Amino acid sequence: MKPPAKLSPIRAASARAVLLLSLAVQPHAVAAQSPAPETKSDFNPANVVRLAAAGGSEFGDLQFLKPVLANKRIVALGESSHGVDEFSALKVRLIKFLHEQMGFNVIALEGPMNACAVANQALDITPDTAARQCLYPVWQTPQGVALYQYVHQRRLTGANLQIVGFDVQDYNLPAEMGDLVRQVLPTETAAAFLRDLAEAEQALSALVRRPYGSTEPTIVPAQYRRLLDRWNAATRADRTNPNVSYVRQQLVSRIARADERASPVGTRAAYDARDEGMARNFDYLARHVYPGEKIIIWSHNAHIAKEWNNPKDVRMMGHWLAKSFGDSMYVAALIMGKGTAADQRRPYQVTAPPAGSLESHFAAAAHPIGFLDLRTAAGTWKAQPVMTRDWGINPVTIIPVNSFDGFFYVDFVTAPLYRHPDDR
Numbered sequence: 001m002k003p004p005a006k007l008s009p010i011r012a013a014s015a016r017a018v019l020l021l022s023l024a025v026q027p028h029a030v031a032a033q034s035p036a037p038e039t040k041s042d043f044n045p046a047n048v049v050r051l052a053a054a055g056g057s058e059f060g061d062l063q064f065l066k067p068v069l070a071n072k073r074i075v076a077l078g079e080s081s082h083g084v085d086e087f088s089a090l091k092v093r094l095i096k097f098l099h100e101q102m103g104f105n106v107i108a109l110e111g112p113m114n115a116c117a118v119a120n121q122a123l124d125i126t127p128d129t130a131a132r133q134c135l136y137p138v139w140q141t142p143q144g145v146a147l148y149q150y151v152h153q154r155r156l157t158g159a160n161l162q163i164v165g166f167d168v169q170d171y172n173l174p175a176e177m178g179d180l181v182r183q184v185l186p187t188e189t190a191a192a193f194l195r196d197l198a199e200a201e202q203a204l205s206a207l208v209r210r211p212y213g214s215t216e217p218t219i220v221p222a223q224y225r226r227l228l229d230r231w232n233a234a235t236r237a238d239r240t241n242p243n244v245s246y247v248r249q250q251l252v253s254r255i256a257r258a259d260e261r262a263s264p265v266g267t268r269a270a271y272d273a274r275d276e277g278m279a280r281n282f283d284y285l286a287r288h289v290y291p292g293e294k295i296i297i298w299s300h301n302a303h304i305a306k307e308w309n310n311p312k313d314v315r316m317m318g319h320w321l322a323k324s325f326g327d328s329m330y331v332a333a334l335i336m337g338k339g340t341a342a343d344q345r346r347p348y349q350v351t352a353p354p355a356g357s358l359e360s361h362f363a364a365a366a367h368p369i370g371f372l373d374l375r376t377a378a379g380t381w382k383a384q385p386v387m388t389r390d391w392g393i394n395p396v397t398i399i400p401v402n403s404f405d406g407f408f409y410v411d412f413v414t415a416p417l418y419r420h421p422d423d424r
Contacts, residue, residue, distance in 0.1 A: 041356070041386075042379040045365035048372050054410065055089035055143075059097045068373050068406070069102060073294050074286070074329040076318065078301035078404075081391045082136075083342025085416040087334050088143035090369065090408060095296055096150065099161060106290050107151070107163040110299035111135060113253060113281050114174050116165025119148075123163065127152040132420070134165055137345060141416035164285060166297075168256040168277035173201065177250060180243045185234055193230060200224055204258055212265040221258040227251055242288070249284045253277055268311045275303060279320035286325075301333040302390065307402040310390065318403075332406045336392050337363050339413035343391060347415040350392035358388040358400065362409035370409045374401050 052061040079087040098104040119134035131148035200223040256277020263269035306322040353359030
């Protein structure tokens with residue numbers, strides 16, 4: 001995230017601390033696969049477009065995407081697992097294509113908003129260090145670093161390519177928060193506000209460190225809500241000031257983080273808190289920091305889905321973004337056939353998709369890598385419930401057209417190599 005106007009440079013927080021942020025409310029590859037019942041489908045494998053390769057910098061086979069993505073301001077690229085090398089390679093190639101040939105200049109990652117802002121500023125000097133500061137350990141791979149190196153190289157040519165984060169799982173508030181508060185509020189009011197903010201930050205740090213199974217009540221979310229109410233009341237006459245909206249968004253993000261960690265892990269409440277928080281952060285970036293820019297989202301399929309059902313009726317980030325951006329957003333899931341993937345950097349096997357699953361339909365096309373645009377695909381199958389495999393092994397039932405606009409399919413996958421084996 002670019003700092004608002006007239007901000008002092010953000011000081012880099014500890015990269016190691018940021019990388020140890022927990023990803024615990026993301027779906028994990030732990031459940032056994034349940035075969036889908038045999039059902040007849042009018043899915044036509046001939047409609048799946050073959051792609052030449054996952055990685056690389058050639059775009060001849062991607063030209064068909066231009067009419068598909070014409071007039072789209074936001075393209076969201078998902079992945080059914082964070083631990084698939086081919087997914088990351090394909091997403092990097094798609095980012096290159098979208099930037100160089102379709103004018104997308106912002107990459108928004110499922111990464112900590114403030115740490116990624118620091119990394120974006122430092123990227124011109126040390127792309128490898130910037131990658132380690134922003135990317136979670138699951139993306140500390142050659143492909144992840146290659147993305148940062150690509151942004152670095154494009155900037156050397158004069159391109160205005162930015163890479164930011166939208167996740168609420170930040171370790172620290174920005175270093176300049178104190179200065180901004182003191183610029184906006186009277187001296188005594190600012191001092192009291194910052195004192196209470198420091199107390200809330202200390203309490204949040206303790207909340208984040210407690211075991212994920214804990215259900216002990218906490219007042220941390222209420223602390224941040226009171227701070228937000230005070231900030232809104234004190235700045236009501238100055239809402240157009242970018243520094244006011246910047247501090248406000250930091251507090252909104254903190255509320256989401258506190259709500260997430262105050263909720264039992266894996267529950268709808270935890271998912272709702274984090275995903276609505278990520279949606280609010282992205283909305284702020286898109287409307288206030290990069291207005292008018294075309295943006296690429298990099299995240300998990302579940303987070304970008306307009307409709308998801310694991311847990312039941314959960315409202316993921318994509319639900320909120322679809323409401324905000326409507327038809328100007330295209331949501332593409334990445335799904336896999338078989339091979340090896342990784343969960344929290346630990347490899348596991350992905351067996352061939354069971355008959356009747358969404359992945360089995362794509363496998364019938366016999367393409368190593370394929371794409372299907374749901375908006376133009378024929379058949380009633382896309383409006384019917386079908387099982388897809390989250391993380392390649394966990395069955396989730398979706399109605400494809402309600403959840404996504406298109407699918408990329410990779411038939412054979414491999415787990416990534418990790419650059420920092422000690423990070424988890």
